[in-house]
Amino acid sequence: MAPASTVRLLDYRQYPFAIPSVSLDVVIEDRLVQVTSTMAVEPRASGSASEAMHLRGVELELLEIRIDDQVLASADYSVETSRLVLKHPPAEPFSLTTVCRVDPFSNASLEGLYASGGMLTTQCEAEGFRRITFHPDRPDVLSRYRVRIEADRQMYPVLLSNGNLIRSGDVASASGRHEAIWDDPFPKPSYLFALVAGDLREVRDSFRTASGRDVALRLHVEPGDEPFTAHAMASLQRSMAWDEKVYGLEYDLDEFNTVAVRHFNMGAMENKSLNIFNSKLVLADAETATDGELERIESVVAHEYFHNWSGNRITCRDWFQLSLKEGLTVFRDQCFTADLHSQALKRIEDASMLRNTQFREDAGPTAHPVKPDAYQAIDNFYTTTIYEKGAELIRMLQTLLGKERFMRGMGLYFRRHDGEAATTNDFVAAILQGALEDGEPLGFDPEQFERWYVQAGTPEVQIARAWDPQHGRLTLTIRQTTAATPGQPDKQPLVIPLLWSLVGADGEPGEEQLLVLDQPEQTLVLEGLASAEQPPALSLFRQFSAPVHWQADQSMTELFHLFAYDNDPFARWDAGQQLWQRLLLARAAGDVDIALEKQMQSSLEVLLAADGEQDPAVLVTLLSFPGGAELEALQEVAEPLDLYLAGCALREQLGTALAIPLKARLEQMGPQLDQVWPEGQGERQLTGLIWSWLAAAGDHQVRDQALDAVTGPSMTMARYGLRSLQPLDCVQREKALQRFHDRWQQRPVIFDTWFALEASTPRADGLERIQTLLDHPRFDPMAPNAVRAVLGGLAGNPVVFHAADGSGYRFMAQQIIAVDQRNAITASRLAKVFSRWRFYSKERQRQVLEGLALLQSAELSANTREVVDMMMA
Ligand code: TRP
Ligand code: ZN
Numbered sequence: 001m002a003p004a005s006t007v008r009l010l011d012y013r014q015y016p017f018a019i020p021s022v023s024l025d026v027v028i029e030d031r032l033v034q035v036t037s038t039m040a041v042e043p044r045a046s047g048s049a050s051e052a053m054h055l056r057g058v059e060l061e062l063l064e065i066r067i068d069d070q071v072l073a074s075a076d077y078s079v080e081t082s083r084l085v086l087k088h089p090p091a092e093p094f095s096l097t098t099v100c101r102v103d104p105f106s107n108a109s110l111e112g113l114y115a116s117g118g119m120l121t122t123q124c125e126a127e128g129f130r131r132i133t134f135h136p137d138r139p140d141v142l143s144r145y146r147v148r149i150e151a152d153r154q155m156y157p158v159l160l161s162n163g164n165l166i167r168s169g170d171v172a173s174a175s176g177r178h179e180a181i182w183d184d185p186f187p188k189p190s191y192l193f194a195l196v197a198g199d200l201r202e203v204r205d206s207f208r209t210a211s212g213r214d215v216a217l218r219l220h221v222e223p224g225d226e227p228f229t230a231h232a233m234a235s236l237q238r239s240m241a242w243d244e245k246v247y248g249l250e251y252d253l254d255e256f257n258t259v260a261v262r263h264f265n266m267g268a269m270e271n272k273s274l275n276i277f278n279s280k281l282v283l284a285d286a287e288t289a290t291d292g293e294l295e296r297i298e299s300v301v302a303h304e305y306f307h308n309w310s311g312n313r314i315t316c317r318d319w320f321q322l323s324l325k326e327g328l329t330v331f332r333d334q335c336f337t338a339d340l341h342s343q344a345l346k347r348i349e350d351a352s353m354l355r356n357t358q359f360r361e362d363a364g365p366t367a368h369p370v371k372p373d374a375y376q377a378i379d380n381f382y383t384t385t386i387y388e389k390g391a392e393l394i395r396m397l398q399t400l401l402g403k404e405r406f407m408r409g410m411g412l413y414f415r416r417h418d419g420e421a422a423t424t425n426d427f428v429a430a431i432l433q434g435a436l437e438d439g440e441p442l443g444f445d446p447e448q449f450e451r452w453y454v455q456a457g458t459p460e461v462q463i464a465r466a467w468d469p470q471h472g473r474l475t476l477t478i479r480q481t482t483a484a485t486p487g488q489p490d491k492q493p494l495v496i497p498l499l500w501s502l503v504g505a506d507g508e509p510g511e512e513q514l515l516v517l518d519q520p521e522q523t524l525v526l527e528g529l530a531s532a533e534q535p536p537a538l539s540l541f542r543q544f545s546a547p548v549h550w551q552a553d554q555s556m557t558e559l560f561h562l563f564a565y566d567n568d569p570f571a572r573w574d575a576g577q578q579l580w581q582r583l584l585l586a587r588a589a590g591d592v593d594i595a596l597e598k599q600m601q602s603s604l605e606v607l608l609a610a611d612g613e614q615d616p617a618v619l620v621t622l623l624s625f626p627g628g629a630e631l632e633a634l635q636e637v638a639e640p641l642d643l644y645l646a647g648c649a650l651r652e653q654l655g656t657a658l659a660i661p662l663k664a665r666l667e668q669m670g671p672q673l674d675q676v677w678p679e680g681q682g683e684r685q686l687t688g689l690i691w692s693w694l695a696a697a698g699d700h701q702v703r704d705q706a707l708d709a710v711t712g713p714s715m716t717m718a719r720y721g722l723r724s725l726q727p728l729d730c731v732q733r734e735k736a737l738q739r740f741h742d743r744w745q746q747r748p749v750i751f752d753t754w755f756a757l758e759a760s761t762p763r764a765d766g767l768e769r770i771q772t773l774l775d776h777p778r779f780d781p782m783a784p785n786a787v788r789a790v791l792g793g794l795a796g797n798p799v800v801f802h803a804a805d806g807s808g809y810r811f812m813a814q815q816i817i818a819v820d821q822r823n824a825i826t827a828s829r830l831a832k833v834f835s836r837w838r839f840y841s842k843e844r845q846r847q848v849l850e851g852l853a854l855l856q857s858a859e860l861s862a863n864t865r866e867v868v869d870m871m872m873a
Contacts, residue, residue, distance in 0.1 A: 006374050007374065007375055008373060008374045009318070009371075012317075014140065015044075016044050017042060017053055017141075018041075018042040018044060019141050020042065020143060021143055022143045022146070023038045023039075023145075023148075024146070024147045025037075025148045026147065026149045028150065028152070031103070033101070033102050033113060033120070034063075034099065034101050035099075035102060036100075037097065037098050037133040037135070038095055039095065039135070039143070040093065041093065043090075043091055043093070050088060052086060052089070053085070053086040053096075054136070055084040055085075055136060056127070056130035057084050057131075057134040057135075058082050059103075060100040060101070060131070060134065061102070062079055062084070062134070064097075064098070064099040065077060065097070065099075066097040067086075067095070068094050068095055069097070076088060084098075098133060102132060104120050108822035108823055109822070110264060110265045110823060110826075111265075111825065112128045116261050116262050117198075117263075118198055118222075119196060119199070119200065119222075119261070120156070120196070120197045120198060121198075121261050122271075122276075123264070123265065123276065124190060124192070125191040125192070125269060126378045126382075127191070128191070129190035138189070138318065139189040139190075139317065140189070142189055142421060143190075144183075144184065145184045145188065146181070146184075147162070147182045147183075147184075148180070148182075149161060149179060149182075150178070150179040151178070151197050153170075153176055153177060155199065156199065157199055158196070158198055159179070159180035159197050160180070160257055160274055161193075161194065161196075161274065162188070162193065163184025163186070163253065164182065164185070164253065165181070166182065167179075167180070167181040168180040185253075186313070188272050188312060192315075196274065199223065200222065200223075201220070201221055201223050203220075203226055205233050209240075209244065209250045209251060210244045210250055213250075214254075215251050215253070215254060216256070217233065217236055217256050217258075218256070218257045219258045219282070220260070221259075221260045221283065222262075225283050228284060228288060229283070230285065231285060231294060231297060231298075232258070232277075232283075232297060236258070238298070238302070239305040239336065242339065242340075243305070243306060243332075247411075248411070249308075252313070253273050255273065256273055258275045258276075258301075259275070260279040260283060261278065262279045262783060262785075263782055264276070264278040264784065264785075265825045266278065266825075267300050268281055268304045270303075270305075270308070270311055272308070272312050277301075280293075280752070280785055281297050284297055287714070288747070288750055290716040290719050291678070291716045292716075294677045295677075299333045299334075300333075302333045302337070306329050306333060306336070307325065310325055310329045310332060313414075314413075314414065314417045314418060314420060315420075315421045316421060316422070317423050319381070320371055320372055321423050321424050323370045323386045323424060324423065324427055326382075326390055327386065327388075327390020328390070330388060331390075331391040331394040334350055344570070344618070345569075345617055345618070345621065348569065348570055348573050348621050350388070351544040352627065353388065354389070355627065355630050356627035358384040358458075359629070359630070360632075361383060361385055362385060362389070362457050363457070363458065363483070364835045365486060365873060366832060366870050367456045367485040368485075369385075369456045370424075370453045371453040375866075377824075377828065377861075377866050379824070379863055380867055389547055392547040393452050393453065399497045399499065399514070399543075399545050400444055400495070400514075400516065401431070401435045401442075405435035405436075405440075406431065408434040408437060409431030409435045410434065412430045413431060413434070417430065424453055428450060428453075443516060444495045445495065445518065448494065451494055451495075452494055452495070455494065456485040457485040458482070458549050459548040459549070460480065460481050460548070461480050461498075461550040461551070462481075462550070462552075463476055463477070463478050463550065463551070464476070465477075467534070469531050469532060469535075470531060472530055474526040476523060477522075478515075478517060478521065478523070479520060480496060480519075480521075480548075482494070486873060493518060494517075494518070495516060495517070495518050496517040496518070497516055497545045498515040498516070498517055499512055499513070499515075499542040500513055500539060500540050500541070501539045501568070502529070502537065502538060502539070503539050503565055503566055503567075504536050505536065505561075507561075507565035509567040512568070514545075537565075537566075538554065539562060539568060539571045540571065541570075541571070541574075542571045544574075556579070556582070556596060556599070559578050560579070562575035563576045564603060577626050577630075579596070580626055581634060582596060583600060584625060584647060584650060585634060585635065587646035588639060588642040597650075601654065601657050601658060607619060608662065610664075615682060616686035617685060619682075620686050620689050623689055625650070628640060628644065628798075632836065632839065637839070637840065637841050638836060638839040639841070640798045641802045648727050651692060651696040652696040652697050652698075655696050655699070656698075658693070659694065659697060659699070663694070666687065673717075674714075684717060684720065685720075688716075688717070688720025690702075691724040695724040704732065706724045706725050706732065706736070707732040707735055707736050707739075710722060710743075711739055715750075719753070722757055726757065726760070726761055733761070737757060737758060737761070740753075740754050748786075752783075752786055755790050755793065758770075758773055759791070759792075759794050759797060760794070760796045761797065762797060762800065766803070766808070767803075767807055767808065767811050770794055770800070773790050787826060787830075791812065791830055791833075792830070794808065794811075795830075801833075804843075806847025806848070806851065810851045812851060815830075816830050816855065816864070817854065817855060824864060827861065828866070831864050831867045832867060834848055834852055834871055837849070837871070852871065
């Protein structure tokens with residue numbers, strides 16, 4: 001398969017040719033598609049002897065090549081496996097035409113042009129355009145595209161591409177065939193090109209922009225799916241309004257198309273004016289999707305829409321700058337969700353997600369900076385570090401500068417770089433320059449801040465206190481370090497914004513303060529505090545002000561105090577998380593911390609009481625256990641199975657001990673439960689959480705309620721029901737899974753959930769079950785959603801995946817090898833399930849290594865090979 005070669009940031013050089021326009025003629029035939037591309041080419045160094053022109057092309061059958069309509073002699077070019085080289089292109093502007101044939105019908109990679117169901121669709125990011133035609137296929141080559149699509153009218157009644165529809169109608173020369181001509185006035189890189197042809201149904205709405213233009217919004221879905229589009233459409237309209245209101249950014253074309261595709265490697269794609277979505281992120285209503293899924297759909301629709309400015313109008317110079325568009329767009333979609341729903345809950349959700357995915361990545365073999373300096377397969381770098389840590393860096397700029405100065409910088413960024421392919425340095429420079437317009441000092445060293453982009457690893461902040469009760473003086477000694485990561489043995493101190501405050505003994509909150517950490521060690525002295533035996537409680541990293549891990553010398557009493565009184569929702573939640581960590585780690589180590597559990601129970605009783613925590617959604621965050629990844633990172637030797645069992649046991653214990661207040665709270669839940677999302681979400685969450693505790697404690701009435709929910713009107717409650725029964729070996733669980741199966745087997749998008757539930761259910765016959773899922777008549781091995789449901793479900797099934805005999809690891813490795821034969825992007829992402837292996841016990845390491853050895857000795861794609869090599873390095 002593809003030979004691996006390393007691409008380095010240091011080698012970046014501008015492409016030596018500009019390509020102001022690309023004209024594509026795409027003729028769809030029964031078994032093949034013929035693509036004729038005509039590019040206007042302008043050598044950048046005009047006059048001088050022309051240098052060779054390198055174009056990329058993968059699995060293309062080249063039929064013809066012409067320069068200025070002269071057929072090229074074979075001596076003037078060479079075609080290799082993945083490139084075409086013009087040895088002596090003209091030194092003056094010329095036009096280059098290639099005619100190629102591609103076969104979308106046997107393209108399982110889901111990159112380039114491929115078939116999904118009855119439609120043809122494209123995915124070009126990051127390097128898929130080269131599977132459609134010969135082209136430099138790099139993001140710093142921006143062109144204006146004009147596209148003619150021709151196809152059979154019956155089979156492909158809908159023909160879409162980027163920009164404006166210029167013409168559509170019959171092809172005079174061929175009966176039954178029609179064509180559409182699209183023109184995109186905005187120059188764009190090839191990765192934003194898209195084309196869709198198929199028998200699709202359109203749902204139409206519109207949006208009037210702030211300046212009064214009407215934009216046609218068109219959603220295209222497979223026949224029968226039209227009833228499930230209202231939520232995505234409304235989400236799009238909210239996104240458009242938000243970007244105008246908050247950033248002053250308007251949509252720039254007369255139409256905006258979205259297509260839902262069943263076979264898709266990722267969530268969605270921001271192609272200019274033709275967004276393509278994984279169908280599971282479009283098709284949803286309250287009966288078919290959970291509250292969480294509705295929120296996720298809203299945020300992904302927003303994410304892709306926001307890319308129109310942060311990504312499309314301003315794109316990336318090269319793929320090392322990927323976080324320029326992804327980190328910024330995640331930051332924007334996070335703010336959108338927080339504005340529409342709840343700042344507090346969104347921040348907690350994002351912090352928890354960062355800790356459980358990004359921190360784990362940053363501590364393992366695939367750790368890399370937000371701006372990497374080398375890669376083999378760029379698809380492997382669509383990571384939580386690029387996306388979520390990238391967003392955190394931008395949020396830190398906002399925290400350091402204050403919102404007003406930060407937004408001035410944003411304004412400058414969008415004005416200054418519109419129409420360009422930019423770098424993350426350009427971004428930071430624009431933010432800082434915009435901020436500085438008021439003449440005030442920055443308050444930190446900008447060069448030091450930029451280290452965040454190039455230094456991998458999660459910084460560790462240690463805070464030690466000295467309390468002088470007589471003088472009311474508190475001295476904080478704060479140290480920061482970052483552990484070595486692959487290729488980066490030595491780390492430098494970073495600029496870390498620390499938002500903190502004191503919380504008095506009476507629960508009275510102090511003023512929130514910003515301390516900028518920038519030294520390996522620094523101290524903060526607080527004078528004039530009330531003299532008391534203990535210092536006031538210290539609330540740290542409020543709002544999760546930096547993506548760091550910290551340790552402070554807080555006592556359990558202090559954490560309980562913050563858990564009860566901290567007025568920053570994140571910090572309050574985090575105090576509870578530290579307590580939960582203690583409890584779960586103790587249980588996993590086989591010694592229950594009885595005193596601490598009793599104390600926790602008392603504070604939960606207070607929270608659950610009628611006059612306790614009123615907001616059910618907040619209560620749920622306080623009652624939620626930390627993720628497995630976070631807990632593993634705190635274990636000397638990671639034992640995922642022990643942690644899983646500890647969670648089950650703690651739920652059972654709490655469900656038993658708190659049965660009365662839990663039931664009382666459950667009974668208070670009234671008509672709000674049936675309200676339409678986002679209303680009633682907190683009530684539903686709390687009901688689900690209480691179910692899972694009480695069901696674990698053996699409450700048969702609750703188990704029956706959970707079972708009934710599976711056939712009820714709300715997908716949210718159905719899934720809470722299933723989730724609370726899943727860990728329990730009981731009749732209700734088997735019935736619940738069967739009923740879910742029977743109810744949804746005709747709907748692939750939803751049925752994937754059944755695959756995931758089955759695969760993640762702890763059972764004695766684990767792997768045999770999983771094999772039957774892979775052999776299930778409704779399992780589509782070409783659909784990444786289905787593959788991820790089963791194999792991702794397996795990875796999340798500690799009992800089966802981490803079975804002591806290593807069978808789970810070997811099975812997973814074999815499956816990844818099979819997936820890799822067809823779909824490298826999905827396989828290499830799955831391969832990361834092994835990335836924790838060095839943290840396991842010696843015996844477990846030996847078992848994982850057997851699985852990894854299978855992978856190593858297999859014939860792998862460059863993508864999966866790179867991931868496996870990183871894990872073995
Ligand atoms: N740019 C897409 C996003 O919004 C990511 C993406 C979609 C992607 N499809 C892909 C990346 C295929 C690599 C390969 O985040
Ligand atoms: Zn994105």
